[in-house]
Amino acid sequence: MGKPFAGKCSPEVWFGILISFILCFLLLLFDYPNTFSRVNNGVSLFESTQTHPIGIVNNQSNSVINQSTTDSCSGRYVFIHDDLPAKFNYDLLNNCESLTEGSNMPNMCPYIKNFGFGPEINNSEGVLSNKRWFSTNQFSLELIFHNKMKQYECLTNNSAQASAIYIPIYVGLEDSQHLWDPNLTARDSFGEDFSKWVSRRSEWKKMWGRDHFFVSGRVAFDYRRKTDNISDWGSKLRVLPESKNMTMLAIEASSRKNDIAIPYPTGFHPAKDSEVFQWQNKVRKQERPYLFAFVGAPRPDHPNSPRGKLFDQCRASSTCKVLNCHSSGINCEDTVTVMRVFQRSVYCLQPTGDTFTRKSAFDSFLAGCIPVFFHPASAYNQYLWHLPKNHSMYSVFIPVSEVKDLEDGSIEKTLLGISKDKELAMREEVIRLIPKLVYGDPRSRLGTQDAFDIAVNKILERIENVRKVIRQGRDPSIGFAEKDGNKFLFPEELY
Incomplete structure (x- = not known):
């Protein structure tokens, strides 16, 4: 029998170990950027610091094309800012009694039930056809949209993978408290705090907020006060530099291209295709x-x-x-x-x-x-x-x-x-x-696109069009203001 291993190696063995170590080191050295890119979902941090001022990587589009055959969500991923401070959304619901102060809105507490659909209508005296009808308030769109977005099939926790960033802020519910307030600070502080918060996030630097969107249950005019006269209507949310870079979906748009109108919520929120067909046949006859x-x-x-x-x-x-x-x-x-x-x-x-x-x-x-x-x-x-x-x-x-x-x-x-x-x-x-x-029940999906599906697909298409402009080599920041290192006021004709 040979002698047991004594912890010593011959010079030849040590030389072999040294050569193997050098070869491994050289392999890692020359392939390190690619290895690092793979760790970060295909986006190299080396490349992102080069000649792309808003963090758009040229070869990112190639990786998306390559993934499209295996990933049905490629190009459709949405990241939700779930870390948004509660004062911007959930605190408003917890204090729903205060939403009616100084406004023409009814008591909103009953209307936040059932995903924002409101109380279910149990007896319609034969006017309605099934149980998928609710007493839905027209100002509850942002709550309905948020609950449906939580069930969106292409959500991602990785913001670098996302094609769009959704911010679940309830601007309409908050704004209703202060539209009539003579104190302009009270009218504007919510929007100013929100704009500061979102523009400091790392996701903002990717496209300086141009891939961000939020929803309002009120009309766009309510957020576009032009002066500091007390008699002027609304808040200044949509005239703030940060907000101008984002898209707002609302029940009524303004003349500005980053305000988009989507349907008012009605009382019908179907969960099945058969419920839609049943209703269509009823009104047809x-x-x-x-x-x-x-x-x-x-x-x-x-x-x-x-x-x-x-x-x-x-x-x-x-x-x-x-x-x-x-x-x-x-x-x-x-x-x-x-x-x-x-x-x-x-x-x-x-x-x-x-x-x-x-x-x-x-x-x-x-x-x-x-x-x-x-x-x-x-x-x-x-x-x-x-x-x-x-x-x-x-x-x-x-x-x-x-x-x-x-x-x-x-x-x-x-x-x-x-x-x-x-x-x-x-x-x-x-x-x-x-x-x-209509906005269907968030717990199920209809065979055809509802108002929510169409809105999400269109916002993704809109943001992709912005990316195409950037890939063509046009610098969207030229001639526009900068504030604290952020570029604002994206030319609207590029949307």
Whole structure:
């Protein structure tokens, strides 16, 4: 037998060990950047510090293409800022009683239930078809969107992998407390604190916030106060430099291209395709004894509003159903009350209100009632992601200037002049659009895209278009302001 190992090696063995060590060291030295890149999900930190001022790596697009055959979420990953301080979202829900102070909003506490859908409607007196109907408040969009985003199929905890960054801030719920506040600091501090927080995050440096988006349940106008006059409306959130780089999805957009309109939430939140089909069949077969209907309140303090004329003409017509929301005993916030009228009408008048758009328009679609618009900003210039470009396919347009000068009975005459074939075609298009305009139950997925799915896909497409511009070698920061090392005011024509 040989001698046991005594802890000593011959010179030849030591020489072999030394040569192996040198070879391993050289291999690591020359391949280290690639090894480091693999550890960091294919994005080399060496490359990111070179000639790409906003952290876009040229070879990143190649890795995405290579992964697309195996990764169905490639190019669709979304990162949620779950570490957002609670004061920006959950604290508002925990103190929901305070959301109505100084505003025209109802008590919001009941409406935050059921993922933001509100209380379920258990007895609709035959007006509604199933149990997927809720008393949903129009200002709850940001809560609904957040709950659906939590169940999005392509979420990632790795922000470097994400194509978009979603910030679950409830700006609309907070803003409702201070829109009427004479203290401008109270109006603006929430948005200023939020902008500071998000712009200090490491994710911000990737594209300086241009891949970030958030949602509001209020109209964009509420965040675009231009001066520091107390009499001016709203906060200054969307005029802050940091906020200008982000995209806001809201129930009504502004003329700025980084404000995007998505549908108001209605009371229908289906969990199955069969529930959608059932509802579509119901409204398709519905008898409609009224030629047209108007559900709303007059605007006597707005002399340019067409509503007075609409009330007069509807009351004077035997073929019109009018519902004055200021009348005693009439609750136009009640889904059953509104849907009962709309389901029995061929056309539904949708004039402007306090702003250009109305939740009523989406209730009209849901009821299979053809909307009649009087201003292009009520739908045509707004919901570009969700409604067909050819608005004559699904609606009637009567310019507002003509409404002021309309003779008695002329609205009825205009609608009677539409052929039956055209009427049927418009109604069928309205019914076809229903799945695209509702926000389904977040615990399940419909076979077709709902309003949420369309919005997420479009925001990803929008951000990718920005990346394409950057890959073409154009520097989006030239001629624009810098603040604390951050580049702001991205040229809107690149979106």
